[in-house]
Amino acid sequence: MRDSNIAAALPRLARERGDQVAMRCPGRDGRYATAITYAQLDARSDAIAAGLALRGIVRGTRTVVMVRPTPEFFLLMFALFKAGAVPVLVDPGIDKRALKQCLDEAAPDAFIGIPLAHVARVVLRWARSAYIRITTGSRAFFADATLADVERDGANAGPQLADTQPDDVAAILFTSGSTGVPKGVVYRHRHFAAQIDMLREAFGLAPGGVDLPTFPPFALFDPALGVTSIIPDMDPTRPAKADPRKLLAAIERFGVTQLFGSPALVAVLARHGVAMPTVKRVTSAGAPVPPDVVAKMRALLPGDAQLWTPYGATECLPVSVIEGRELQGTREATERGAGTCVGRPVPPNDVRIIRIDDNAIAEWSDALCVSPGQVGEITVAGPSATDSYFRRDAATALAKIRERLADGSERIVHRMGDLGWIDGDGRLWFCGRKTQRVIVDDLTTLCTEQVEPIFNTHPWVVRSALVGVGPKGAQVPVLCYEETNHISTGVFDVQDRLRHLADGHVHTAKIRYFLRHPGFPVDIRHNAKIGREKLAVWATRELAKRKMPAP
Ligand SMILES: Nc1ncnc2c1ncn2[C@@H]1O[C@H](COP(=O)(O)OP(=O)(O)OP(=O)(O)O)[C@@H](O)[C@H]1O
Numbered sequence: 291m292r293d294s295n296i297a298a299a300l301p302r303l304a305r306e307r308g309d310q311v312a313m314r315c316p317g318r319d320g321r322y323a324t325a326i327t328y329a330q331l332d333a334r335s336d337a338i339a340a341g342l343a344l345r346g347i348v349r350g351t352r353t354v355v356m357v358r359p360t361p362e363f364f365l366l367m368f369a370l371f372k373a374g375a376v377p378v379l380v381d382p383g384i385d386k387r388a389l390k391q392c393l394d395e396a397a398p399d400a401f402i403g404i405p406l407a408h409v410a411r412v413v414l415r416w417a418r419s420a421y422i423r424i425t426t427g428s429r430a431f432f433a434d435a436t437l438a439d440v441e442r443d444g445a446n447a448g449p450q451l452a453d454t455q456p457d458d459v460a461a462i463l464f465t466s467g468s469t470g471v472p473k474g475v476v477y478r479h480r481h482f483a484a485q486i487d488m489l490r491e492a493f494g495l496a497p498g499g500v501d502l503p504t505f506p507p508f509a510l511f512d513p514a515l516g517v518t519s520i521i522p523d524m525d526p527t528r529p530a531k532a533d534p535r536k537l538l539a540a541i542e543r544f545g546v547t548q549l550f551g552s553p554a555l556v557a558v559l560a561r562h563g564v565a566m567p568t569v570k571r572v573t574s575a576g577a578p579v580p581p582d583v584v585a586k587m588r589a590l591l592p593g594d595a596q597l598w599t600p601y602g603a604t605e606c607l608p609v610s611v612i613e614g615r616e617l618q619g620t621r622e623a624t625e626r627g628a629g630t631c632v633g634r635p636v637p638p639n640d641v642r643i644i645r646i647d648d649n650a651i652a653e654w655s656d657a658l659c660v661s662p663g664q665v666g667e668i669t670v671a672g673p674s675a676t677d678s679y680f681r682r683d684a685a686t687a688l689a690k691i692r693e694r695l696a697d698g699s700e701r702i703v704h705r706m707g708d709l710g711w712i713d714g715d716g717r718l719w720f721c722g723r724k725t726q727r728v729i730v731d732d733l734t735t736l737c738t739e740q741v742e743p744i745f746n747t748h749p750w751v752v753r754s755a756l757v758g759v760g761p762k763g764a765q766v767p768v769l770c771y772e773e774t775n776h777i778s779t780g781v782f783d784v785q786d787r788l789r790h791l792a793d794g795h796v797h798t799a800k801i802r803y804f805l806r807h808p809g810f811p812v813d814i815r816h817n818a819k820i821g822r823e824k825l826a827v828w829a830t831r832e833l834a835k836r837k838m839p840a841p
Pocket of ligand 1: 470471473574575577579601630632706707723819
């Protein structure tokens with residue numbers, strides 16, 4: 291069943307379109323001097339896979355990869371897939387203590403990284419189980435060999451492709467950790483294969499396009515889809531800080547037809563305001579895309595272009611998708627507190643809403659489902675829903691439900707940890723993270739995404755975040771906000787207006803405290819998810835400092 295291995299596309303593409311450029315990468319000077327064809331990608335990843343085998347990296351070998359999105363990263367990743375080894379990817383930008391915990395937890399056998407990653411490995415005692423160490427540097431400092439040595443050793447070994455089975459573990463991908471220490475999601479080969487099929491179907495992807503994937507792991511799908519990747523000249527860990535001029539230069543020069551970016555990156559391009567006539571498809575995921583960003587971005591694209599916002603998570607992607615035109619039609623409801631519409635489930639996903647529960651649920655029962663239209667936790671069963679976290683039994687128990695089907699078979703239902711509801715047209719609405727809901731009393735629970743868009747409509751508010759101060763069940767709802775640079779007549783002026791907006795809706799009327807914040811903490815992967823846990827700690831201190839009593 292080699293076909294379920296995403297690297298199986300490479301020998302086929304090398305045969306069918308060997309001279310086509312698979313990817314272009316910017317050098318240190320930002321110039322795109324490196325282009326790799328499908329034939330080169332296939333042959334060089336064969337050589338690396340064979341060289342890795344000589345060093346003991348074979349089927350099942352867990353291998354931490356800490357390499358920037360350079361040609362080496364992509365060659366190495368495809369080589370590991372061909373070898374049937376298990377790459378372990380952790381976002382490099384996370385808190386150093388959490389990073390050590392993730393790396394130790396993965397208990398890798400091998401560690402492949404840039405020289406700096408090896409220095410950190412030795413100094414900070416990361417991943418001490420790793421006994422095979424390879425560097426992408428030019429000399430084998432703190433490592434047993436360089437990647438160039440590995441490729442040379444494996445040259446002339448011929449085609450490599452392990453006989454991986456759909457159920458074999460293909461990779462361990464850590465979540466971004468926006469709500470705690472990241473968890474290692476166990477990906478099987480069948481999950482990647484299903485993702486590619488679902489993405490192809492959902493977006494009508496055809497071979498031959500040119501992609502600008504600003505989240506590097508997504509570039510790994512491009513060869514399987516027959517699309518050329520242009521690796522952007524930006525720090526992938528800081529999409530909100532990307533330079534729009536560099537992105538636009540690459541879009542123009544290579545005639546980019548599609549781009550993927552977090553809502554923060556799409557906002558950067560939308561604010562910059564330069565038209566992108568070649569771009570036919572923009573895809574943005576990771577957090578809700580604010581309605582004004584959708585509107586601005588659509589104005590910069592050709593009339594027939596599509597702007598998709600898929601909803602999903604590391605554990606399960608894609609869950610549902612919505613296109614910008616339909617999304618604009620749901621804007622008014624979002625700004626009245628309905629949540630953010632994330633579209634219709636991607637077939638064959640089975641999306642069901644269950645009652646909110648913070649505990650594990652071992653067995654599925656239809657009685658868990660809420661009535662149509664009611665808010666609950668979003669669950670998904672489908673071919674791309676993963677079934678466990680690596681060595682995190684407690685987290686696995688909290689996120690997975692076993693379901694017995696009528697024909698006697700079993701499947702795993704993934705709990706998204708997100709709240710939402712399904713409307714009469716079968717569209718899913720995202721209402722916020724389950725752990726970030728604010729429980730005011732027995733009768734009132736506030737969902738962040740049903741509250742914040744109401745306040746975000748105010749022209750002086752950049753964005754807002756709802757947090758709860760005090761114990762769950764008796765939390766004081768506090769609305770934190772970032773303010774635009776406007777000519778203000780005083781802070782109370784804005785707050786009076788926010789209070790007025792709060793009074794206009796039954797569910798927000800209990801919000802009495804409004805705190806201005808200089809700049810919200812955000813997640814490291816997408817720079818878009820607001821760190822409401824940190825904000826809640828800040829808000830608690832602020833309320834205490836200002837001696838504000840509970841209302
Ligand atoms: N289109 C979207 N609209 C709104 N929210 C989205 C969208 N896409 C993804 N999300 C949010 O992102 C979450 C998935 O994020 P990701 O897998 O990067 O890690 P994380 O869940 O933030 O990490 P952790 O579980 O460690 O806190 C979803 O559960 C959802 O809350």
